[in-house]
Amino acid sequence: xxxxxxxxxxxxxxxxxxxxxxxxxxxxxxxxxxxxxxxxxxxxxxxxxxxxxxxxxxxxxxxxxxxxxxxxxxxxxxxxxxxxxxxxxxxxxxxxxxxxxxxxxxxxxxxxxxxxxxxxxxxxxxxxxxxxxxxxxxxxxxxxxxxxxxxxxxxxxxxxxxxxxxxxxxxxxxxxxxxxxxxxxxxxxxxxxxxxxxxxxxxxxxxxxxxxxxxxxxxxxxxxxxxxxxxxxxxxxxxxxxxxxxxxxxxxxxxxxxxxxxxxxxxxxxxxxxxxxxxxxxxxxxxxxxxxxxxxxxxxxxxxxxxxxxxxxxxxxxxxxxxxxxxxxxxxxxxxxxxxxxxxxxxxxxxxxxxxxxxxxxxxxxxxxxxxxxxxxxxxxxxxxxxxxxxxxxxxxxxxxxxxxxxxxxxxxxxxxxxxxxxxxxxxxxxxxxxxxxxxxxxxxxxxxxxxxxxxxxxxxxxxxxxxxxxxxxxxxxxxxxxxxxxxxxxxxxxxxxxxxxxxxx
Amino acid sequence: xxxxxxxxxxxxxxxxxxxxxxxxxxxxxxxxxxxxxxxxxxxxxxxxxxxxxxxxxxxxxxxxxxxxxxxxxxxxxxxxxxxxxxxxxxxxxxxxxxxxxxxxxxxxxxxxxxxxxxxxxxxxxxxxxxxxxxxxxxxxxxxxxxxxxxxxxxxxxxxxxxxxxxxxxxxxxxxxxxxxxxxxxxxxxxxxxxxxxxxxxxxxxxxxxxxxxxxxxxxxxxxxxxxxxxxxxxxxxxxxxxxxxxxxxxxxxxxxxxxxxxxxxxxxxxxxxxxxxxxxxxxxxxxxxxxxxxxxxxxxxxxxxxxxxxxxxxxxxxxxxxxxxxxxxxxxxxxxxxxxxxxxxxxxxxxxxxxx
Numbered sequence: 001x002x003x004x005x006x007x008x009x010x011x012x013x014x015x016x017x018x019x020x021x022x023x024x025x026x027x028x029x030x031x032x033x034x035x036x037x038x039x040x041x042x043x044x045x046x047x048x049x050x051x052x053x054x055x056x057x058x059x060x061x062x063x064x065x066x067x068x069x070x071x072x073x074x075x076x077x078x079x080x081x082x083x084x085x086x087x088x089x090x091x092x093x094x095x096x097x098x099x100x101x102x103x104x105x106x107x108x109x110x111x112x113x114x115x116x117x118x119x120x121x122x123x124x125x126x127x128x129x130x131x132x133x134x135x136x137x138x139x140x141x142x143x144x145x146x147x148x149x150x151x152x153x154x155x156x157x158x159x160x161x162x163x164x165x166x167x168x169x170x171x172x173x174x175x176x177x178x179x180x181x182x183x184x185x186x187x188x189x190x191x192x193x194x195x196x197x198x199x200x201x202x203x204x205x206x207x208x209x210x211x212x213x214x215x216x217x218x219x220x221x222x223x224x225x226x227x228x229x230x231x232x233x234x235x236x237x238x239x240x241x242x243x244x245x246x247x248x249x250x251x252x253x254x255x256x257x258x259x260x261x262x263x264x265x266x267x268x269x270x271x272x273x274x275x276x277x278x279x280x281x282x283x284x285x286x287x288x289x290x291x292x293x294x295x296x297x298x299x300x301x302x303x304x305x306x307x308x309x310x311x312x313x314x315x316x317x318x319x320x321x322x323x324x325x326x327x328x329x330x331x332x333x334x335x336x337x338x339x340x341x342x343x344x345x346x347x348x349x350x351x352x353x354x355x356x357x358x359x360x361x362x363x364x365x366x367x368x369x370x371x372x373x374x375x376x377x378x379x380x381x382x383x384x385x386x387x388x389x390x391x392x393x394x395x396x397x398x399x400x401x402x403x404x405x406x407x408x409x410x411x412x413x414x415x416x417x418x419x420x421x422x423x424x425x426x427x428x429x430x431x432x433x434x435x436x437x438x439x440x441x442x443x444x445x446x447x448x449x450x451x452x453x454x455x456x457x458x459x460x461x462x463x464x465x466x467x468x469x470x471x472x473x474x475x476x477x478x479x480x481x482x483x484x485x486x487x488x489x490x491x492x493x494x495x496x497x498x499x500x501x502x503x504x505x506x
Numbered sequence: 507x508x509x510x511x512x513x514x515x516x517x518x519x520x521x522x523x524x525x526x527x528x529x530x531x532x533x534x535x536x537x538x539x540x541x542x543x544x545x546x547x548x549x550x551x552x553x554x555x556x557x558x559x560x561x562x563x564x565x566x567x568x569x570x571x572x573x574x575x576x577x578x579x580x581x582x583x584x585x586x587x588x589x590x591x592x593x594x595x596x597x598x599x600x601x602x603x604x605x606x607x608x609x610x611x612x613x614x615x616x617x618x619x620x621x622x623x624x625x626x627x628x629x630x631x632x633x634x635x636x637x638x639x640x641x642x643x644x645x646x647x648x649x650x651x652x653x654x655x656x657x658x659x660x661x662x663x664x665x666x667x668x669x670x671x672x673x674x675x676x677x678x679x680x681x682x683x684x685x686x687x688x689x690x691x692x693x694x695x696x697x698x699x700x701x702x703x704x705x706x707x708x709x710x711x712x713x714x715x716x717x718x719x720x721x722x723x724x725x726x727x728x729x730x731x732x733x734x735x736x737x738x739x740x741x742x743x744x745x746x747x748x749x750x751x752x753x754x755x756x757x758x759x760x761x762x763x764x765x766x767x768x769x770x771x772x773x774x775x776x777x778x779x780x781x782x783x784x785x786x787x788x789x790x791x792x793x794x795x796x797x798x799x800x801x802x803x804x805x806x807x808x809x810x811x812x813x814x815x816x817x818x819x820x821x822x823x824x825x826x827x828x829x830x831x832x833x834x835x836x837x838x839x840x841x842x843x844x845x846x847x848x849x850x851x852x853x854x855x856x857x858x859x860x861x862x
Contacts, residue, residue, distance in 0.1 A: 045778070053639075055636075055639065055642050188610065189608065189610065302636050302639070302642075304635070304636050304639040304642060305558070305633070305634070305635050305636070305639055306632070306633070306634035306635075307632070307633045307634075308630070308631060308632040308633070309631050310628060310629045310630065310631050312568070312629060313566070313631045316773075317777070317779075320769050320770065320773050320779060321769075321779065323769050323773070324762075324765050324766040324768070324769035324770065324779065325762075325765075327765035327768070327769065328761060328762030328763075328764075328765040328766065329762075331761045331762070331764075331765060332758055332761050332762060335757065335758060335761060336758075339754065375777075375778050375779060376699065376702070376778050376782065379766055379778065379779055379782050379783065382762045382763075382765070382766055383706070383759075383762060383763060383766070383786060385762045386758055386759030386760070386761065386762045386763065387710075387713070387759065389755075389758040389759075390713065390755040390758060390759060393751060393754045393755045393758060394717060394751060394755070397748075397750060397751040397754070401747070419724070422720060423716065423717055423720040426665050426666075426716050426720065427712075427713045427716045427717060429661065429665075430658065430661070430662075430709055430712045430713055430716055431709050431710075431713060433654075433657055433658060433661060433709070434654060434658075434705070434706065434708060434709025434710075434712075435709070437650055437653050437654045437657065437705075438650060438702060438705050438706065438709075440650075441646045441647065441649055441650030441653065441705075449699075449702055449706075449782065450702070453706070
């Protein structure tokens with residue numbers, strides 16, 4: 001401060017910085033070309049589709065581990081792929097054991113996928129101990145229900161009160177302890193059961209398929225094959241129950257506390273291959289086969305969120321997002337010209353460079369790491385326009401401060417930069433920390449917001465360092481700015497300086 | 507226009523100065539009132555939670571002829587009981603919101619809409635939220651909040667001073683509190699997008715505060731070696747010097763958020779854009795306020811308790827007393843700082859002499 005007119009030496013090679021910038025933009029563009037990323041990957045909320053978010057839940061006998069989630073993602077992916085919908089996606093979001101599984105199916109046929117992957121938990125075979133219509137028994141339970149021997153009064157009572165027409169009963173339960181008897185509803189809510197402890201588990205099935213049973217008059221049926229462990233367990237189970245009276249000769253196939261099917265066991269099956277017949281439609285048979293085949297998920301899940309967006313709404317949302325972005329950019333530009341006059345050119349130039357860079361990054365990231373742009377993501381970019389422009393405000397005000405201290409414009413551009421740099425770095429670091437934490441803790445679609453917010457802040461840092469600052473250095477050499485034109489935005493009047501007096505202190 | 511610029515210059519030199527830090531009690535009182543109203547609103551009215559937190563289903567479809575009453579009776583006839591909210595969105599859209607439904611019930615609702623209004627099932631926008639989902643989001647948001655506060659506190663303590671970190675965090679907590687309070691008071695819907703908005707405010711409010719504190723640090727770097735001004739006065743000068751900057755950054759940040767809000771609320775009606783931008787808009791306004799009126803005074807108060815700063819304040823007061831009135835002991839803190847603030851811009855003195 002004592003020698004205000006000494007030029008502070010910063011990287012005064014604006015040409016080189018701009019060349020680096022050009023190189024980066026060109027290489028980003030080339031990457032986009034090489035990876036054939038011609039269009040931005042849009043999220044389902046912008047092009048229509050169905051997405052399901054599943055929340056892993058610890059259940060009896062299974063903790064939520066990172067491996068279990070990976071395995072679950074793999075199994076669900078197989079299930080979704082088996083339906084043959086192009087561009088479906090199954091991903092785990094979050095970190096470690098604190099992750100959700102997000103299933104995205106584009107287009108209009110998401111419904112069946114949702115129904116199928118909604119059944120996510122471990123498949124178990126349990127002997128039926130009692131069954132009845134899925135409505136609560138008459139109020140005086142003791143006289144109506146015949147208590148089933150061998151299970152606790154609590155279970156009998158729960159069974160009597162169970163109302164399968166109630167939505168909550170069909171959500172699936174987490175208390176599906178394989179070692180104890182349970183009460184359960186059938187999938188359609190039409191029947192309820194008391195079930196014995198599990199004897200065969202989904203993971204003991206090695207194969208399951210749907211096919212037409214030609215012998216029984218071309219009805220659809222499901223064939224399944226057990227592995228060694230499963231063969232002996234299923235053999236013992238069937239041998240024991242086949243001669244018992246109805247309904248105890250049925251074996252319920254239970255998925256997440258919901259009875260998928262409860263076939264009667266016609267004979268002991270020691271061979272390890274079985275066939276389930278009934279009045280299946282083709283879709284029902286295939287879905288049951290898929291449940292049997294891929295049902296052995298290592299985890300239970302809560303179905304967190306299901307979202308179906310029609311393509312019409314998708315394009316409306318895309319238009320709205322783009323409109324908001326354009327509006328924001330134009331208004332910020334107008335404001336910068338209004339307030340910073342000639343410096344508005346630098347603001348507009350910087351924003352254009354930033355926008356172009358983000359566009360290329362979104363293209364490239366879409367192709368390389370599968371980043372999809374959602375509505376929330378667009379919002380993140382637009383909000384970041386403000387943060388980007390803030391960096392310029394900080395810098396320009398610093399330049400004016402320096403001019404007030406009595407420096408020439410060229411000197412102020414350099415010394416102002418040294419001081420503004422620190423502020424910009426710290427402030428952007430705060431933004432990036434915020435975005436990173438949001439990204440890890442946010443659930444579902446809004447993560448896109450955190451991602452683009454962080455990305456744009458990084459780009460902002462970049463642009464300020466290798467575009468805005470070098471541009472200012474170059475422009476400070478121009479007569480228009482240097483001589484303090486009143487439209488330059490850095491005139492003495494704009495800064496509130498009277499030249500003659502400031503010379504006194506120097 | 508040019509008068510604002512002129513103001514910027516005068517604020518910088520200290521020629522013109524708003525007594526922001528010295529009047530801390532006034533701002534504290536204002537914020538305390540808002541905070542109490544917020545707590546009251548939260549306690550008595552609570553937040554109006556969207557279905558993402560309560561669990562439930564929402565169906566939106568386009569029909570030129572459908573009325574709210576028709577839609578309601580259609581859903582009721584499909585056998586759905588409980589709370590049903592039917593809204594008209596824009597001119598042609600109907601949004602139906604129900605409690606938690608089973609798959610069968612959900613299908614029934616869609617079937618009823620398809621048959622009554624002649625739309626295809628695929629064109630219905632649906633959102634189905636499980637009953638336990640809200641807890642998960644809330645938990646995550648809370649973890650995010652705690653992690654954020656800890657990380658930021660460490661970061662600011664490392665880059666600035668520990669007490670700046672404390673003051674910044676106090677301001678941030680203040681912002682979130684009041685923003686959430688406004689939500690409770692007005693009854694805006696709180697959705698996950700809103701929560702993300704709240705969390706983003708944390709980052710944004712800090713951004714503003716960082717800009718101010720950076721200047722405070724610069725002004726107070728070697729403050730104890732001179733006896734010209736107290737920490738409070740130096741802080742006040744920094745606030746004034748960065749005032750134009752703070753106002754500008756806030757306006758420029760609010761412009762894009764405002765355009766999202768305009769488009770989101772005006773064209774789309776409800777959804778991510780509106781929820782996110784409304785939370786941001788309110789939060790940024792509150793954040794701009796706190797970065798000027800709350801964070802710097804809190805910082806000054808914290809620092810003034812240090813022995814070195816007390817000693818400095820005494821030296822400055824002695825100087826000020828010697829120069830102004832002999833009975834300086836009765837001078838209130840506020841007036842002291844006015845006097846010194848006017849006098850303090852180092853380059854300022856000759857200038858004013860030259861002018862007058």
